[in-house]
Amino acid sequence: MLDKKLTFKHGVHPREFKSLSDHCSIERMPFVEEYTLPLSQHIGAPSKAIVVKGQQVKRGQKIADAGGFISVALHSPVDGTVSDIDIFPHPNGKVLPAIKIKCDPFSPQIRESSPIDFEQMDTKSFISSIQDAGIVGLGGAAFPAHVKFKIPEDKKCRYIMLNGCECEPFLTADHRVMVEHAKEVIDGIGILNRFVGAEKAYIGIEANKPDAIEILAEEAKKSDFPVEVVPLKVKYPQGAEKMMITAILGKEVPSGKLPLDLGVLVSNVGTIACLSDYYRKGKPLTERVVTVTGTAIKRPGNVLVPIGTPMRDVIELCGGITQDAVRILLGGPMMGVVQKSIDTPVVKGTSGILVLTNNEVKDLDQYSCIRCSRCVDACPIFLNPSMMGLLAKKGLWDEMMDYNVMDCFECASCSFVCPSNIPLVQSFRVAKGMLREKWAREKEMEENA
Amino acid sequence: MIGDKLSISTAPFLKDDDSTPKIMFLVVYTLMPVVAVSFYFFGLAAILVTITSVFSCMFTEWVFNTSGDRSRSLKDGSGLITGLLLALTLPPGFPLWMVFLGGVVAIGMGKVIWGGLGQNVFNPALLGRAFLQAAFPTAITTWSPPDGRFFGLRGTNLAMPMMQGKNIDGATGATPLAKMKFEQVGTDTMDLLLGNTGGSLGETCGILLILAGIFLLVRKIINWRIPLSIVLTVSIFSGIFWMIDPARYPSPVFMILSGGMLLGTVYMATDLVTSPLTPKGCWVFGIGIGLLIVLIRNWGGLPEGVMYAILLMNAATPLINKYTKIRTYGHEKAK
Secondary structure, eight states: OOSOOBOOSSOBOOOOOGGGTTTOOEEEOOOOSEEEEESOOSSSSOOEEOOOTTOEEOTTOEEEEOSSSSOOOEEOSSSEEEEEEEEEEOTTSSEEEEEEEEEOTTOOOOOOOOOOOOTTOOHHHHHHHHHHTTOBOTTTTOOBHHHHHOOOTTOOOOEEEEEEOOOSTTOOHHHHHHHHOHHHHHHHHHHHHHHHOOSEEEEEEETTOHHHHHHHHHHHHHOSSOEEEEEEOOOBTTTSHHHHHHHHHOOOOOTTOOGGGGTEEEEEHHHHHHHHHHHHHOOOSOEEEEEEESTTBSSOEEEEEETTOBHHHHHHHTTOBOTTEEEEEESOTTTOEEOSOSOSBOOTTOOEEEEEETTTSOOOOOOOOOOOOHHHHHOTTOOOHHHHHHHHHTTOHHHHGGGTGGGOOOOOHHHHHOTTOOOHHHHHHHHHHHHHHHHHHHHHHHHHO | OOOTTOOOOOSOOOOOSOOHHHHHHHHHHHHHHHHHHHHHHHTHHHHHHHHHHHHHHHHHHHHHOOSSOHHHHHHTSHHHHHHHHHHHTSOTTOOHHHHHHHHHHHHHTTTGGGTSTTTOSSOHHHHHHHHHHHHOTTGGGOOOOOOSOSSOOOTTTTOOTTOOOOOSSOOOOOOHHHIIIIIOOOOOHHHHHHTOSOSOTTSSOHHHHHHHHHHHHHTTSSOTHHHHHHHHHHHHHHHHHHHHOTTTSOOHHHHHHSTTHHHIIIIITTOTTTSOSSHHHHHHHHHHHHHHHHHHHHHSSSSOOHHHHHHHHHHHHHHHHHHTOOOOTTOSSOO
């Protein structure tokens, strides 16, 4: 092909599996009996509950305040009663404080809400209104959106960059949002830009979503703000923030710096569509699109799930799982988090529920590292996973710093290509954790001294 | 619905298809035509040398590997490759007991002693051959030319252990490189390509080695930088001297097609374990090998230099890895 798609160097090509659900329109999850809303569904301080047990709440009503600047509010997904405030299993594996809400079976669940007049707002009140709407990055990390949108005074936002790559195999939630809610996405850019004053917006989309590219490009023409839809090469991890910036602008984000240092504000397409929902329709973040897929799901699809719905109910809506299911993940197969139970709730960061069979999950024999350098040629940020893997095996965490282990964003490309099935990225996660813990301990000792 | 079958491990759950045994066996398959041609040219003698070498390597792997999982270290196929490659570097009339000894040294001292697959610094097959060359300089430079006989044994194949043995047929012929070095006589390019020359089992048929190399490159088993840099360096470096004095120095075409050059370039220099990890390092490694080959062949005491060129650069590989670190994304320069 003559038109070469933009991309980054290195990376891998896992099988996509997107056709399982990429044609399925977003369907609405029916209301269920009870919802569990963990107070920490985002990166940062947990929210603070402002309701008490037994209290009646309305759908969209705020039930917890932000617990600090890097924190967001939380809203009830249904009309109902607060049935419990206690600690419950969280999808991240821990047991954390959460609010349980019993759904009112007789409520029509219709909510009166009106648009929010953002045109009169100044930047400060805009930022706090986003925090109050509970909006976080929907790509998976769930970083509070208002923190990202607050441009420090010494920095300038030149480009708004929307991430519609969705490079993880299996996941199609962003794809469906772009196809079905293109208008909201473009509108959201307009709203955001009133307050950040960028020159231009880009929407990066992997070329395997031609319908999304076409619809968004059409919608972008109607916008009075310049929005360019950029088709990107299908390659993992194209959707990593740094990789998308490099593909579109041809620049690298300096180590330890933020995209904003290059004048770029990156956000997931779904997050931006939330802005439109909130300001035009008055809807805070109480539901999100979740891809329910995998070879062990009987009827894969994309579901609009109220936050707090037990995963079990979402899976049952999709026909349940087959007998040979062996792994349940939240997120994609490359970076997703393994679940030990399906009785944890869908949270704001849940982009997919993925159930795999033993066709994908194999207990593979591990061999010695043969230094084939496939991991070196795969790593999108040019690390040397082979050397780091040998050091990690010996527990030489400090020596791994010479190989910039902290730069690793755990995309798992190295483990994907390793022919000897060495758990490379897995050991880097451990190494990073060990180093962080060690530094924290050292700092503590210094402070005590 | 979900039983207690759920076990816990962490992402990623997708894997590339290539596994280490698969890579090793792909290399073995590409070697098959080369081995078959050596059987065609040298008959029973070649078959015996190959079988002995492979058996010796696998046997040593099994005997020495007492601590680890024996079946797994045999299953990964790397011992088989070493056995085949060692055989391909030996003359067809080589005494079988020496072949066996070479296999023991190749695996024992070339691989197991370092900690097994992946830990060795030197290419095991070449280390085995270097040992044989040092120990039995006469036997390893006694070449019987292809002569159309299939069933006859050659040279000193059946020498008793610890004996040099008596040359059965008495027929010896110089390799093209030796002819060039000591008699300044060239060999026809077509003969070099098709294999109608004297030499080790696997260094006669150039065209098959080139095809195997292309397959391994396309299949991304070997790093393209290494063969390319070796061939380019040898062509340019030897080409300069050939243009200065074509009577005295061999042409680049002869340089590339003769001796162990192709076998070494395709299968030994590109040995994953003993070549550098970094792209820049691969260039340094390849250029180093190319320079050493031309130096040894043109001015050294030996007609052939591929083996020592590769072994010397193998020794430099850890250092090359250290000084050609890759610049991490978002960093100004490499640490």
